[in-house]
Amino acid sequence: MIIVLLFGLMFFLMALGLPVALSIGLPAIGLIITPGVFPDSVTLAALGQTVVQQLFSGVDSFDLLAVPLFMIAGAIMEVGGISRRLIDFCNSLVGWAPGGLAAAAIGASIIIAGISGSAAADTAAIGAVVIPTMVRQGYPPAFAAAVVAAGGAIGIIIPPSIPMILFGFMTNISTSQLFAGGILVGALLGFSFMAVAVFISWRKGYGERQPFTWKQVAATGRAALWSMGAPVIVLGGILGGIVTVTEGAALAVFYALLVGTVINRELSWRELPRLVIRSQATAGSILFIIAMAKVFGWLLAMQQSAQLLNTFVNSLALPPIGLLLLVMLLLLVIGCVMETTAALLLVVPVLALLTPQMQVDPVQFGVLVVVNLAIGMLTPPVGICLFVSCGIAQVSLGKVSRAIAPLVLVSMVDLVIAALWSPLTMWLPTLLYR
Template identity: 50%
Template sequence: MTAILFISLFFFFLSGVPIAFSIALSSLVAFVFHGDLPPVMIIQRLYAGVDSFPLLAVPLFMLAGFLMESGGISRRVIEFAEALVGWLPGGLTAVTIVAAMFFAGISGSAAADAAAVGSIMIPAMVSRGYDPRLAGAVMASGGSLGVVIPPSIPMIIFGFLTGASVGKLFVAGIIPGLMIGISLMTLSVLISWKEGIRETIPFSWRRLVVTFWEAKWALGAPVVILGGILGGVFTATEAAAVATFYALIVGLFIHKELRWKDLPSLVIRGCLTASTILFIIATASVFSWLMAIEDIPARIASGILSITRDRTLLLLMINALLLAAGTFVETTAALILLVPVITPLLPSLNMDIIQLGVVVVVNLAIGMLTPPLGICLLVSCSIANIRLDEIIRRIGLFLMVLILNLILITYWEPLTLWLPSMMD
């Protein structure tokens, strides 16, 4: 059945069938050929795949992001970011990265991050004479932070798959997320300096204080979410509910830019977006269950260990596998298909499950910048009105910076484990 499972999966992939349906159809084919499994098991596994309290955080964080975007929060964050770093060479590129970092602390989704910030920043950069390809590349790389800086939907899914604490995964992503964001901002400033881009906006303490005060409710959202988790006040799922309520109150009664009549469309938008992810989780859970009953993860792990038991080489191989998967497979599906294969290697890696979670998520975040399935690239291309091949020419340096950060996160444990250890 193993051969049938994977051959049918690749066949449907190559035929252009959407990822969720490819996984579902290949699982169905394997069921038919197995013969001993009752068809009702498919329904049971589909239901069991999403019957999880932690997964409730997925639609809630998505809805919170949409509410904050419509409630004027993203605009206020960008105005504060411009006052903070807009005076640097190529200031708008730095503003884009900083704004993406702040919004990442709200949305939990890279695509939402790229769309919310990019819809404002890419036109602003182009109107001031920036190369549209550079503007798109900066926004795409900044958007990838949406899954590294907590709250992060891929981290929620990883916690669901492995039983790891989602709260600790969120906290573990803070330092790597800030480190990646600062390095991307530094690179964007250096590129702008080299290309002769200069900003005429002088730094003003008064403007910084005014914009900070205007954005205080927006900046308070990540503090409430992470502060509550760190303080043990609520779980990650409860934090998602708090974030949604917070966004609703701020948008309706404080900023007053969110209208009651907007709520039904925002709820529907959030449900549709979340249902796509949850449908992939449901179908992929059937596929991963079939892999488990065939003992495929253990056999793959055994095969890898037969090649080498050296920790450095094993981590290098895992990163290569995840980077390749992130390039060709949607993030949620990649998590559900690969995490059961990687986790049996943990004893040989002598690696904490929390660190592994961050490494996996950073790998898949890099995959969002590589064609053909680089969602952040596609969103940025759409906003900048450029072709995919045009933005690829400018994304290379940003990918190199991300990979260097990945190496540090993989081999230097304190980057991911120091803050979670404080929770203990």
């Protein structure tokens, strides 16, 4: 009964428009201190102390320092000229094809995903540059926004990834292994999005083509060389075991700052305070959600939610693959209606317990969870990538939602492939770490 009431109150407060952190934390704290929920021998002071301890322990982690650091790196990247140079280079490679600029936008998103770890930051960085250009070349604004949103969602699959950092923190699974597991899946999604964008552009006559010349490739490649170095240095350091994830995040900030101010010279020092404040406001909201979710999860654990879930799953008598697909469907639905960080923090501690019954490796399951939530970023009503690209393109959410439907469909096909064919997620982690 307590569990039903807890989730009911949470969704009710979210429906009222209360901030996500408060929607999660207030019902949990309220029920914890409600008489009768815990034995009378447990004093109110002791319960209050427990709440404070859970709030503190929820964010007391060196690994979580990577979250605000990657947010700063993404903010610097957005205004430091990195995205424009990457788009120009990708366009020089594929601009000759139908829908070449759309494919270039997705290609640049894949590269930028290796810097910030944030889908919203990637969408904003690419969209601000490429959407106006795509519209000038004859692409419908809704299609341009859909392509940019789809590319931005890859930002939490290709490492570094803030949701993967959170998943590793909650489950004590190596974040580096999760990063390695996301590389091939992110690449599959990226190339699938490119194929769909090119096909639609060819069929409907969108965009302009530009002649392919090695001279243009060389010129744009030289200009983008420093920008392309960031993913290589940051990911190479993390996956190679040279730096930790948090140290890699600090390295990403330093490198983005170096490229934006010294090399590209498009970022002034006077802009830095504004960028830091904006990025840390977002990071602070994420950490506040994490702290509140810790209290929420503690109350669930005290109500023996894991045992109840295990009993329910056993009663279904599903084969492992059936249970895995059912969990994937549940995550898709949750990703559509709940903010990504909140969804991750609420469902992972419970669903991660089912990996033995699903017969999947915890690393594979972590990657699948993140892919599910990335798809949720492309669907209304809470798809953050959709909202960012809609704002840049000045197009209604309904129009962009219709335009992005083929991209969402192909992403679901890729998700099924990743779920059923484990080497896609496990080959690189096995090669590098086992």
